[in-house]
Amino acid sequence: MGPIVSMEDISLRYHSISGETLAVSHLDLSVESGEFISVVGPSGCGKSTILSMLAGLLPPSAGDLKINGHIGYMLQKDHLLHWRNIRNNALLGLEIQKKLTPENIEYVDFLLDQYGLSEFKDHYPWQLSGGMRQRVALIRTLAVKPDILLLDEPFSALDYQTRLSVSDEIGLIIRREQKTAILVTHDISEAISLADRVIVLTKRPATVKTIFPILLSVENYTPMKAREAPEFKDYFNAIWKELDVHV
Numbered sequence: 001m002g003p004i005v006s007m008e009d010i011s012l013r014y015h016s017i018s019g020e021t022l023a024v025s026h027l028d029l030s031v032e033s034g035e036f037i038s039v040v041g042p043s044g045c046g047k048s049t050i051l052s053m054l055a056g057l058l059p060p061s062a063g064d065l066k067i068n069g070h071i072g073y074m075l076q077k078d079h080l081l082h083w084r085n086i087r088n089n090a091l092l093g094l095e096i097q098k099k100l101t102p103e104n105i106e107y108v109d110f111l112l113d114q115y116g117l118s119e120f121k122d123h124y125p126w127q128l129s130g131g132m133r134q135r136v137a138l139i140r141t142l143a144v145k146p147d148i149l150l151l152d153e154p155f156s157a158l159d160y161q162t163r164l165s166v167s168d169e170i171g172l173i174i175r176r177e178q179k180t181a182i183l184v185t186h187d188i189s190e191a192i193s194l195a196d197r198v199i200v201l202t203k204r205p206a207t208v209k210t211i212f213p214i215l216l217s218v219e220n221y222t223p224m225k226a227r228e229a230p231e232f233k234d235y236f237n238a239i240w241k242e243l244d245v246h247v
């Protein structure tokens with residue numbers, strides 16, 4: 001069947017009145033079904049641009065992009081609507097896509113129950129913690145049954161403690177629901193703890209600098225447990241060095 005996502009020699013150039021910006025240049029990346037990929041790179045290098053192309057929001061200026069599945073997109077902000085309760089927020093994606101079938105509604109209720117939100121269905125977003133709101137946003141995204149999840153720094157608005165537990169929970173949900181995921185993050189530990197492979201990008205224009213396959217010698221680890229693996233800090237140091245943040 002081949003990879004679920006394949007990007008070959010992709011470039012993207014923005015055109016604006018102030019001139020042209022080459023954001024992505026000769027990028028090659030393929031992702032297998034069920035893989036969890038983390039993408040790290042300097043700020044402004046083109047990470048969100050890459051996700052926008054994968055989401056079909058921006059056509060590449062050059063290269064070959066193939067996607068064999070439906071995309072779900074989750075952003076840094078949860079974008080919950082404050083006038084809708086949690087259940088109705090979780091149903092929003094289905095509503096927009098006119099897919100409010102009994103089966104799909106049942107799936108949303110199942111996800112809300114499964115992921116600890118059943119007691120909060122009638123609550124409103126402002127009554128929930130940041131972490132719970134991110135979970136609702138994930139369920140809203142999962143509701144439309146995407147094959148591929150794109151996550152653009154989804155935890156960066158959360159404080160450190162919350163961030164740890166929410167990235168742990170969300171990583172486990174994505175694994176359990178057997179999705180392919182591409183996570184953009186600036187947190188190296190988060191990238192390693194969640195991913196099968198960490199992709200380090202160059203500074204703008206983004207291209208793949210180094211790919212780190214992550215193999216940790218702890219059994220059946222959760223993202224949180226991954227941090228205890230003896231290899232963890234070696235990956236951290238190697239990726240840190242590749243990122244070359246001081247240059």
Ligand code: ADP
Nearest residue numbers: 014016021023042043044045046047048049050
């Ligand atoms: P990252 O997500 O890695 O921080 P982005 O993909 O958002 O980076 O942006 C990459 C580069 O493209 C940046 O220099 C940014 O200023 C530029 N850029 C992003 N969006 C646009 C746009 N709509 N028009 C022109 N330039 C843009």
Ligand code: MG
Nearest residue numbers: 047048049152
């Ligand atoms: Mg970005």
